[in-house]
Amino acid sequence: MRKKHFLSLSVMLFLPGIFRAKAQNTSFTANKTVTVYTTAQNTAYRLAKTATLNFAPKPQPVETEISVFVDPAKTFQSVxxxxxxxxxxxxxxxxxxxxxxxxxxxxxxxxxxxxxxxxxxxxxxxxxxxxxxxxxxxxxxxxxxxxxxxxxxxxxxxxxxxxxxxxxxxxxxxxxxxxxxxxxxxxxxxxxxxxxxxxxxxxxxxxxxxxxxxxxxxxxxxxxxxxxxxxxxxxxxxxxxxxxxxxxxxxxxxxxxxxxxxxxxxxxxxxxxxxxxxxxxxxxxxxxxxxxxxxxxxxxxxxxxxxxxxxxxxxxxxxxxxxxxxxxxxxxxxxxxxxxxxxxxxxxxxxxxxxxxxxxxxxxxxxxxxxxxxxxxxxxxxxxxxxxxxxxxxxxxxxxxxxxxxxxxxxxxxxxVRPGARRIAASSSRSSLQTTAFINTDGKIAVIVLNLSDQKIAYNLSVSGNAVETSSLPHSISTLIIQ
Structure with a gap:
């Protein structure tokens, strides 16, 4: 009986580690900015630089917020x-x-x-x-x-x-x-x-x-x-x-x-x-x-x-x-x-x-x-x-x-998105925004956000528990460069 109690106690000692939230890798956003380039209908924007943004902590968005999530640690095919x-x-x-x-x-x-x-x-x-x-x-x-x-x-x-x-x-x-x-x-x-x-x-x-x-x-x-x-x-x-x-x-x-x-x-x-x-x-x-x-x-x-x-x-x-x-x-x-x-x-x-x-x-x-x-x-x-x-x-x-x-x-x-870049995981919380993302060989991350709708859509670009607030114009495409 003592042996069983010892095993139970051992498991309990490890429980805090099991349920403790894993720290997210912030190296992809630390000391980095996001530069936004946009092409949009009914504007003069044609691959135009439209914003420079800074990350702020945002570990958990709520479901009412629109987000584009990017996970640079998950890589796929090379370009x-x-x-x-x-x-x-x-x-x-x-x-x-x-x-x-x-x-x-x-x-x-x-x-x-x-x-x-x-x-x-x-x-x-x-x-x-x-x-x-x-x-x-x-x-x-x-x-x-x-x-x-x-x-x-x-x-x-x-x-x-x-x-x-x-x-x-x-x-x-x-x-x-x-x-x-x-x-x-x-x-x-x-x-x-x-x-x-x-x-x-x-x-x-x-x-x-x-x-x-x-x-x-x-x-x-x-x-x-x-x-x-x-x-x-x-x-x-x-x-x-x-x-x-x-x-x-x-x-x-x-x-x-x-x-x-x-x-x-x-x-x-x-x-x-x-x-x-x-x-x-x-x-x-x-x-x-x-x-x-x-x-x-x-x-x-x-x-x-x-x-x-x-x-x-x-x-x-x-x-x-x-x-x-x-x-x-x-x-x-x-x-x-x-x-x-x-x-x-x-x-x-x-x-x-x-x-x-x-x-x-x-x-x-x-x-x-x-x-x-x-x-x-x-x-x-x-x-x-x-x-x-x-x-x-x-x-x-x-x-x-x-x-x-x-x-x-x-x-x-x-x-x-230059030769040798790798596609990385990207997802959108709304169907009105489509997205894909890549990490280049020099470490720069390119996130493409496509809006085919008639609406201007405010959203967060979320990476590793940090985010920037931005918006997508109606009928537009944007490339957001993290560097």
Whole structure:
């Protein structure tokens, strides 16, 4: 009996320690301030510094208070970067601008201090819809690629990419994507209107990728990565090619070894590169085949599943991340469709970007690249009339640049969330405020707060038992930097 009493007493002696509140780690807020940058509708704020705030103790908010909670100790995926597409259309439009406007655009996108600090780019292998016409790098029927030449790209796109690289400090992480193999390699013998890659040309097409990468690199443009095919399940009026899951797996098993043999095993190979609706089905089909999966760095995806009239399917991205946590998720294209010049100032353009970026990163995405970085006053050039919006629109008649609000919404991420940053835990106590947060390699914390409502919302930014009081303007996005 004495032994039992001793054990009970021992447990009781430890009870105060069990129930004592654990001290919160205040190192993330000690001697630090919060600088707020805001873009908001019906104001002049465009990535504008709007407040500098100081933390005060606030260990427990009440339920009537609105709060955004950030826990820097809980880290998730790393960020590879942000960028946009350097298409034929962007390059051609760029060289129609006066020299001073060209420099303005490059600084706006690629200068980390004076601009929004893009570090990534995407470009097309052969023609796409955002080209002035269809073209190929080889003559019809040349499976041996003896006629291979990128002379077409030397007029606009290659010099444009080189200027982009210079503006970005000497390099960008550029990845490349084909819209279609040459016509003779396809079932429909047409670069347009879908069709499939003929099995007998899988090796020739894999060799084509290697030829493109080696040619660009010899011309001073390093290639960071590649995707198999743009929008693999879409039959379009423009350049397109359909890959079923079986066809994509089969091609990866040819392309992967071909890249390795050429010394390009370091290139980041991405599968899918289409919408969120089927992303889990395709990811599972490819990644559960270990003979294909060993060559795949990531799963690329777009945002156009809303063509059905439904909502963005962020949950499908999350499911891929949950099922295949070691595989990178990369957003590779999005834009406002059906261009109308009279609507380039519509606030909804940027809000779509903000909503998608917050939810994509919270679902596990590692990088985010927009579609064309620059288009003209018609939303082109586009050789099939598929005119779209870009964050910056050039009026080639006047030489002026028009920055849509999507440019600033993108900048709230790209300027403050730098390559190597890690997403950290962030949550909001109200659905009217969306949030995500990151800690950079230099220790600076970037918290993004998105307000899609018509209301000004006062809230606390709460970190480690300390908080600052601030507010979110109607239809706004803010980045709060803790440093």
């Amino acid at each position: 590879v970067g942000f960028g946009g597409a350097l298409t034929d259309a962007s390059a051609e439009t760029f060289y129609k601008l006066p020299k001073n406007k060209q420099q303005e655009l490059l600084q706006a996108y690629f200068n980390a201090d004076k601009g929004i600090g893009y570090t990534m780019g995407r470009t097309n292998i052969q023609s796409c819809d955002f080209s002035s016409g269809s073209y190929s790098y080889v003559n019809e029927g040349d499976a041996g690629l003896k006629s291979f030449s990128v002379k077409h790209d030397e007029q606009y796109r290659i010099p444009f990419i080189k200027q982009v690289m210079a503006a970005a400090g000497g390099k960008i992480n550029l990845f490349v994507t084909p819209w279609s193999p040459p016509a003779f390699m396809k079932t429909n013998h047409d670069v347009l209107h879908g069709g499939h890659l003929l099995p007998q040309y899988r090796q020739a097409w894999a060799n084509f990728f290697v030829k493109f990468i080696s040619t660009y690199q010899k011309m001073g443009i390093p290639i960071w990565g590649l995707s198999i095919q743009n929008e693999e399940m879409a039959t379009q009026t423009w350049e397109s090619c359909v890959y079923t899951a079986d066809e994509e797996r089969a091609f990866i098993k040819v392309l992967g070894p071909t890249l390795q043999k050429a010394g390009y095993a370091d290139k980041k190979l991405m599968a899918w590169d289409h919408n969120r609706d089927l992303v889990y089905q395709r990811a599972s089909a490819v990644l559960e085949d270990l003979a294909a999966a060993k060559y795949v760095w990531g799963i690329a995806y777009h945002w156009y599943e809303t063509w059905t009239g439904g909502e963005p399917q962020f949950v499908n991205v999350r499911r891929v991340h949950e099922a295949f946590p070691k595989t990178n998720l990369m957003f590779t294209e999005g834009c406002g469709e059906k261009f109308d010049y009279s609507k380039i100032n519509d606030w909804g353009l940027g809000e779509r970007y903000g909503n998608d970026m917050v939810n994509d990163f919270n679902a596990g995405t590692t990088g985010w690249t927009d579609w064309n970085i620059l288009l003209d006053e018609k939303g082109g050039p586009n050789h099939v009339g598929n005119y779209c919006y870009s964050p910056v629109i050039a009026d080639t008649k006047t030489g002026e640049l028009h920055y849509t609000n999507s440019f600033y919404y993108l900048g709230h991420f790209s300027k403050f």
